[in-house]
Amino acid sequence: MTEMVEIRPLAPDSWPDLCALFGRNGANSGCWCMWWRESANEWAEGNNANRERFEQVVTSGEPTGLLAYADGNPVGWCAVAPREAYPRLFRSPHLKPADPDESGVWSVSCFFIKRTHRRQGLRRTLLDAAVDHAGRMGAAVVEGYPVDTREKPSGDLFTGTVDLFLEAGFAEHIARGGRRIVMRRRP
Numbered sequence: 795m796t797e798m799v800e801i802r803p804l805a806p807d808s809w810p811d812l813c814a815l816f817g818r819n820g821a822n823s824g825c826w827c828m829w830w831r832e833s834a835n836e837w838a839e840g841n842n843a844n845r846e847r848f849e850q851v852v853t854s855g856e857p858t859g860l861l862a863y864a865d866g867n868p869v870g871w872c873a874v875a876p877r878e879a880y881p882r883l884f885r886s887p888h889l890k891p892a893d894p895d896e897s898g899v900w901s902v903s904c905f906f907i908k909r910t911h912r913r914q915g916l917r918r919t920l921l922d923a924a925v926d927h928a929g930r931m932g933a934a935v936v937e938g939y940p941v942d943t944r945e946k947p948s949g950d951l952f953t954g955t956v957d958l959f960l961e962a963g964f965a966e967h968i969a970r971g972g973r974r975i976v977m978r979r980r981p
Contacts, residue, residue: 797864799916801923804861804871806853811861813845815868820845821906822952827859827873830880830903857931860923862916869911872920873903874928877937888972889939898934904952917954921962929981936981938964939974 804812820826826844829837831851836843852858856879862870877899883889891899902924905917921938928936940954950973956966959977968976 797914799869799919800863801860801920802863803927804852804858806855808861808868809849809852811863811868812852812871815861815871815908816906821871822904825904825952827871827904830873830882830901832882860920860927862911862920862923864911869908870916870920871904871906872917872924873905874900874924874936875903876933877901883939886972888970889968889974889976892968898932900928900931900933900936902928902936902938902954905954906952917958918962921954921958925962925979925981933981935978936964937967938977940977941973942975 802808815821816826824844826848828844828848832844832847836847848858857875859871859873859875861868862872877883877891880901880903883901883903884891884894902921905920907916925936938954938959940956940959941951942956943951944956953974956975956977959979962979964977964979966975967978
């Protein structure tokens with residue numbers, strides 16, 4: 795990356811920046827970073843409800859993630875929060891925790907990079923910042939749920955790739971045969 799990038803935790807006063815980055819479509823198919831936080835029924839309510847619900851999470855002060863800024867403009871997002879914030883993980887046959895009661899686990903659940911800033915290393919910068927942030931917040935371990943593209947390409951990369959996580963020092967933790975695997979690293 796040639797531009798100077800600043801990474802900051804999302805806060806209620808930076809909500810408009812996230813909205814500007816995500817645009818009308820709410821990042822990935824109206825997700826508004828609620829996919830892992832909601833049940834299937836809640837998700838089916840759609841884009842507007844997701845935006846409103848995520849804004850409520852942000853205004854509550856709950857940890858949600860990090861925004862990347864270049865020249866003062868939002869250009870990237872990484873969701874990072876305690877694993878308990880993502881109940882859908884606990885119901886996933888491929889990603890559910892081996893020990894659901896394990897404490898101190900934080901999850902890096904998704905990324906969104908503005909088109910003009912893709913393929914410049916920003917995802918890796920955000921991942922490194924997420925691990926550091928989680929560690930400062932008391933995480934004992936950080937998990938990610940990347941797609942393994944080493945043998946089969948995928949266009950569904952919002953959780954990152956195995957190669958990205960390997961480069962950042964993560965190791966495979968659980969692989970149950972799905973498109974995504976659980977990878978971990980200590981902060």
